[in-house]
Amino acid sequence: MNDPFIMARSVNVFYGDKQALFDVDLDIEEKRVTALIGPSGCGKSTFLRAINRMNDLIPICRFAGSLKISGHEIYDPDVDVVALRAQVGMVFQKPNPFPKSIFENVAYGLKIHKMTSSKTELADRVEWSLKSAGLWDEIADRLDEPGNSLSGGQQQRLCIARTIAVEPKVILMDEPCSALDPIATAVVEDLIDGLRKDFTIVIVTHSMQQAARISQRTAFFHLGNLVEVGDTKTVFTNPQEERTQNYITGRIG
Amino acid sequence: MTDFIDKAGFGLKARHRAEKRFQWTGRLAILISLAFLAWMVVTIMIGASGAVRLVQIAVPVDLSVENVDPDDIAGAGYGAIIKQGLRAQFPEVSKRAEKKRLYNLVSPEGSFELERQVLSDPTLLGGTPLVWVTASDDLSLYVRGKINTDLPEDQRQISDQEIAWVDQIQDQGRIRNVANWGFLTNGDSREPEIAGILAAFVGSALSLSVCFLLSFPVGIAAATYLEEFAPANRVSDVIEVNINNLAAVPSIVFGLLGLSIFLGYFGLPRSSPLVGGMVLSLMTLPTIIIASRASLKSVPPSIKEAALAIGATPVQAVFHHVFPVALPGMMTGAIVGMARALGDTAPLLMIGMVAFIVDVPRSILEPATALPVQIFLWADSPERAFSEKTSAAIIVLLVFLVAMNMVAILLRRKLEQRF
Numbered sequence: 001m002n003d004p005f006i007m008a009r010s011v012n013v014f015y016g017d018k019q020a021l022f023d024v025d026l027d028i029e030e031k032r033v034t035a036l037i038g039p040s041g042c043g044k045s046t047f048l049r050a051i052n053r054m055n056d057l058i059p060i061c062r063f064a065g066s067l068k069i070s071g072h073e074i075y076d077p078d079v080d081v082v083a084l085r086a087q088v089g090m091v092f093q094k095p096n097p098f099p100k101s102i103f104e105n106v107a108y109g110l111k112i113h114k115m116t117s118s119k120t121e122l123a124d125r126v127e128w129s130l131k132s133a134g135l136w137d138e139i140a141d142r143l144d145e146p147g148n149s150l151s152g153g154q155q156q157r158l159c160i161a162r163t164i165a166v167e168p169k170v171i172l173m174d175e176p177c178s179a180l181d182p183i184a185t186a187v188v189e190d191l192i193d194g195l196r197k198d199f200t201i202v203i204v205t206h207s208m209q210q211a212a213r214i215s216q217r218t219a220f221f222h223l224g225n226l227v228e229v230g231d232t233k234t235v236f237t238n239p240q241e242e243r244t245q246n247y248i249t250g251r252i253g
Numbered sequence: 254m255t256d257f258i259d260k261a262g263f264g265l266k267a268r269h270r271a272e273k274r275f276q277w278t279g280r281l282a283i284l285i286s287l288a289f290l291a292w293m294v295v296t297i298m299i300g301a302s303g304a305v306r307l308v309q310i311a312v313p314v315d316l317s318v319e320n321v322d323p324d325d326i327a328g329a330g331y332g333a334i335i336k337q338g339l340r341a342q343f344p345e346v347s348k349r350a351e352k353k354r355l356y357n358l359v360s361p362e363g364s365f366e367l368e369r370q371v372l373s374d375p376t377l378l379g380g381t382p383l384v385w386v387t388a389s390d391d392l393s394l395y396v397r398g399k400i401n402t403d404l405p406e407d408q409r410q411i412s413d414q415e416i417a418w419v420d421q422i423q424d425q426g427r428i429r430n431v432a433n434w435g436f437l438t439n440g441d442s443r444e445p446e447i448a449g450i451l452a453a454f455v456g457s458a459l460s461l462s463v464c465f466l467l468s469f470p471v472g473i474a475a476a477t478y479l480e481e482f483a484p485a486n487r488v489s490d491v492i493e494v495n496i497n498n499l500a501a502v503p504s505i506v507f508g509l510l511g512l513s514i515f516l517g518y519f520g521l522p523r524s525s526p527l528v529g530g531m532v533l534s535l536m537t538l539p540t541i542i543i544a545s546r547a548s549l550k551s552v553p554p555s556i557k558e559a560a561l562a563i564g565a566t567p568v569q570a571v572f573h574h575v576f577p578v579a580l581p582g583m584m585t586g587a588i589v590g591m592a593r594a595l596g597d598t599a600p601l602l603m604i605g606m607v608a609f610i611v612d613v614p615r616s617i618l619e620p621a622t623a624l625p626v627q628i629f630l631w632a633d634s635p636e637r638a639f640s641e642k643t644s645a646a647i648i649v650l651l652v653f654l655v656a657m658n659m660v661a662i663l664l665r666r667k668l669e670q671r672f
Contacts, residue, residue: 054562059485086564096555098574108573109563159559166563 003071005030005200006051006170011065013046013055020046023065024226026219033192033201035215035232037208039252042221044204048172051202052088053081069170086113088170089163094179095155097147097162102139105147105158106130109166125165133161134191153184157191164195171195173203177210189214208248212236220244222252300644307433307446308393309385310359310422312338314367316378323378326371332364335386343418354415358422360387362447388428390445390638392419396428399637410637436645440611441627445638448631450649452613456526456606456621457595457653463530463617464537464594465587471534472541472590473583479542480549481571500539507535508603516604524605524620532600537590544586548579581665588661595654598625624650 004027013021021043028034036044046055053074055061067074074084086109097105106126109115116122126143130136135157139150147158156176163171173192177185192201192214205211211218212232219229220243228235228244239245246252314334321329336356340346346355363386370384371377377384391410394400396419406413422428439449483489511532515521521528552575560570601607606622607630614621622630624646631643 052562054558057558057561082564082566084564085562090562092555092558092562094555096553096559098556098559099578108560108565112563112565112569112573162559163563 003068004028005070006202007066007068008047008050009066009068011047011050011063011067013043013050014062014064015058016060020224021050022224026226026229028200028202029217030200031196031198032217033196033203033215034217034219035211036202036204036219036221037206037211037247038221038227039247040206041223043224044219044221045174047221048174048202048204049090051170051172052085052090054085054090056081086166087168088172089166089168091156091159091163091171091173091176093175095152095159097150097155097158099146099148101144102130102147102150102158103143106161106165109162113166115166129161129165130158132164132195133157134187134194135161151184153180153187156180156184156188160188160191160195164199168199170200170202173201175204175206178206185210208236220247222247297644297647300641301648303393303397303399303638303641304436304645305433306397306430307435308388308396309429309431310388310392311383311385311427311429312359312363313341313381314338314384315341315381316371317381318379321371321378323375326375326378327368329368329371331367331371335359335363335367342422351414354412355418357389358392358415358418360389360444360446362387362442362444383427385429387446390636391415392428393446394638395419396423396430436642437649440613441609441622441630442611443609445634445636445642448639448642450624450627450642450646452610453622453624453627453646454649454653455613456529456610457623457625459526459614459617459621460529460533460601460606460623461591461595461657463527464533465591467531468534468537468541468590469587472538472587473545475538476542476545476549476583477571477576480546481575482567496539496542500543503599504536504597505599505603507532508600510535511600512603522618522620524608524610524622525618526606526614526621527617528604529601529606529621529623530617532604533594533597536597536600537587537594540590540593541583541586544589545579545583548582548586549575551582552578577668581669584661584665584668588658591657591661592654595657596625596650598623598629601626624653 006026006028008024008026008028011021011024011026012019024043024047026047036048038044049055050063050067051069051074055063063075065075069088072079098108100108103126106129107122110122110125116125127136130139135154138154139145147155150158156179160171160176176192177188180188189210192203195201196216203211203215215232217229218232218235220227220235220239220241222243228239228241230240235244236248239248243252312335315337316334320334320337336352339355339358340352343355346352366386367384388396391400392415395402395411395416400409400411402409402416411419419428435447436449438451439447440452442448479489479492483492511528515528515531516523521531556574556578557570560574561567565573601623605620607626608620608622609630610620610622612619628643628646628650631639631646
């Protein structure tokens with residue numbers, strides 16, 4: 001049997017003396033949407049940020065265990081974090097476009113990674129990214145306007161366009177819809193569903209309905225432990241663990 | 254029906270009174286400061302009013318061949334020609350002391366002015382034209398009514414005899430007021446009537462340029478490194494505490510440092526804008542670093558995270574995204590620092606920029622003085638006419654300051670408009 005695309009084994013993460021994750025073993029399959037759910041402070045965001053090593057930015061944060069993407073151990077000392085993050089993109093909770101034009105927001109990653117060789121290629125690539133993020137039709141004639149002038153939902157889709165422009169293998173999303181209204185949320189959810197055929201997506205969400213709507217697999221975290229992981233349908237209709245049952249029925253959380 | 258909105262309830266009367274009291278205290282405070290500011294500005298303006306006018310006196314000068322050789326115009330004794338012209342007007346003056354006082358009606362600069370006029374217009378030669386030359390400072394003060402003639406003769410700068418002469422010349426229409434452009438185009442002088450601000454202005458401009466070129470790049474580089482890249486350890490803490498302390502060190506200490514290191518050890522030219530600018534940049538650096546760090550800190554970390562998350566290196570994340578957002582704030586820090594540097598005298602005194610400089614410095618290595626030092630020097634001079642110059646120089650300093658800040662603010666606004 002093939003190894004799963006992302007394979008976490010005995011992952012422990014510490015913030016100073018405080019342990020945030022305990023021996024997490026989790027497999028994430030390629031070109032699927034995996035949802036990480038659980039109450040606040042359960043470690044799901046910590047796990048997500050371990051996948052592209054964003055936790056490295058926190059000086060007191062320490063990682064132990066093994067995390068392999070496509071067979072490569074990403075915590076090996078000789079791994080270049082910059083190259084890793086080019087392959088594992090991230091969309092944040094609050095839309096955070098660069099304080100630059102819409103075009104520059106998307107073109108930035110392509111420019112720093114020197115992924116295009118001409119101006120027209122760059123423009124084509126930006127257009128493709130914005131189309132893939134379902135934003136092109138709305139902003140095609142105002143590419144020079146600042147990214148901050150868009151609405152919240154548009155900004156978040158701009159951030160997704162920016163992420164997919166550099167064609168990462170994995171896209172991590174940290175509660176991407178929590179700052180959006182229901183209509184914008186629906187648009188972004190449709191988008192995530194469409195991106196599944198090209199990208200492996202890991203999404204942290206507080207909304208169980210959202211997890212049920214868009215994910216194929218769901219992992220439930222509680223107090224730093226991975227309680228249960230399985231097909232979304234199974235987890236929500238026939239959970240194996242009592243704690244999962246309690247959470248999805250609203251008794252803990 | 255009872256009043257639903259009961260004004261007496263909730264202790265509202267006292268609360269509204271407190272509100273009013275506070276607002277009026279605030280207004281009063283602003284009013285007092287504005288009054289003092291207006292007072293200051295008006296006083297300076299009145300003081301400077303004399304300096305914008307120059308009193309000239311017309312002297313009949315004998316430019317015949319005996320006095321000026323047409324083949325050697327520059328070799329003539331123009332001082333003597335003016336004295337001769339003055340004597341011709343008042344033939345009764347014969348005593349040596351009296352003659353000396355008569356000659357003092359004309360500024361010592363008068364002979365050079367006459368020479369320049371003759372050189373530029375040789376047709377004057379041969380005749381006895383009336384030539385306008387700058388009057389002495391005492392005469393100027395008297396003509397402008399700045400000398401109290403009710404005082405006993407021995408207590409004022411101008412004697413009864415001189416007053417009689419001046420009145421007589423004035424009756425002939427041979428005294429006039431002209432705009433004193435020389436104040437803006439001359440260097441310093443021992444004679445208040447021809448002393449100008451240009452040398453000090455250029456000295457200040459050169460020093461501040463050096464100061465800006467040194468402290469702005471170094472300051473923002475240091476701030477960026479400390480804020481974004483430096484590891485959080487004991488060394489960083491020590492550096493941070495020291496920078497904060499340096500910002501509070503009296504500027505004369507930096508002057509002493511410049512004296513012993515830049516002049517004493519490196520042997521750089523004394524009194525030069527180069528050393529002045531270096532000393533001022535020592536003083537400005539902590540201000541710029543502290544303001545720049547605060548400005549960097551205020552940039553939302555999400556922007557940097559976004560850049561890192563698509564694979565930018567930390568340096569790219571900072572310089573492409575954090576830095577442009579923080580730049581206007583850094584400029585504000587630079588404005589504050591430069592404004593302080595412009596007005597500071599103490600460190601410049603230590604490195605010899607307090608010298609009497611007549612020539613306008615043409616490079617940062619030539620001796621120069623600075624505007625605040627020039628103000629200090631003039632305020633210290635015994636001649637009364639220098640007090641007008643002091644006020645005028647203060648106005649020049651303020652205009653310089655306002656202009657500099659305006660440029661910086663316009664630049665900042667331009668940078669801010671980029672999203």
